[in-house]
Amino acid sequence: MISLVSMRDLQAEQLRELYDCESRITRMLPDMIKLAWHDSLADAFRSHLSEVRLHVARLAGLLESLEPATGGTPTGAFDGLVGEISGSFWSEKPDEVLDVALIIDLRRLLAVAIAGYTTLIALAEATGDLAMAGPLRQMLEEVVIAEHRLVRLARHEVNPDGALAGIPEEARRLGIGTQWTDF
Numbered sequence: 287m288i289s290l291v292s293m294r295d296l297q298a299e300q301l302r303e304l305y306d307c308e309s310r311i312t313r314m315l316p317d318m319i320k321l322a323w324h325d326s327l328a329d330a331f332r333s334h335l336s337e338v339r340l341h342v343a344r345l346a347g348l349l350e351s352l353e354p355a356t357g358g359t360p361t362g363a364f365d366g367l368v369g370e371i372s373g374s375f376w377s378e379k380p381d382e383v384l385d386v387a388l389i390i391d392l393r394r395l396l397a398v399a400i401a402g403y404t405t406l407i408a409l410a411e412a413t414g415d416l417a418m419a420g421p422l423r424q425m426l427e428e429v430v431i432a433e434h435r436l437v438r439l440a441r442h443e444v445n446p447d448g449a450l451a452g453i454p455e456e457a458r459r460l461g462i463g464t465q466w467t468d469f
Contacts, residue, residue: 389444
C-alpha cells in the first residue's frame, strides 16, 4: 500500500505538471488570438484566456498548500507537445486552414489539462483532500466547456463542411460518449 506521504508527493507532482500546462496555455493564447481569422474564434480564445489565468492563480494556491511538505519543480513532460504545437501554428497557412489548426492545437492542450484535472481529483479523493477536489472539479468543468465551445465553433462557423465537421460522428462511432451530441 502507498503511504499518504507518497500519495501527497504524487499529488504535488501532478499539480505542478497541471500548473505548468495551464501556464503555458496562458502564454500561447495571446498569439492564437492574434492569428485567429474568425472573430468568434478570437473571442473564444479571449474568454478561455481569462478562465485559464484564474486557473493558474487557483492552482498556485493549491500548490502552496502542498509545497511545504513536498517541494520540487515540473518535470518538463509537457515540453514536447508545446514545442510541436507552437511550430504548427506559426507556419504560413491560409486563414481558414490556420483557424482549424489553432482549434486542433488548443484541443490537444485541453485534452492534457482534462487528463490532469481528472487525475488530480482522483488523487485528492484518495488522500481525503476534499478541499482540493472541489476547486479542481470546478476548473475541470470550465475546461470541458471551453473544449466543447471549440468543437461547436469548428462545426458551425470555422469549418462547417470540412476537417472538423465529423468529430461528433466519429466519437459516437468509437463509443466515446454522449458529450458530443450537444453540438
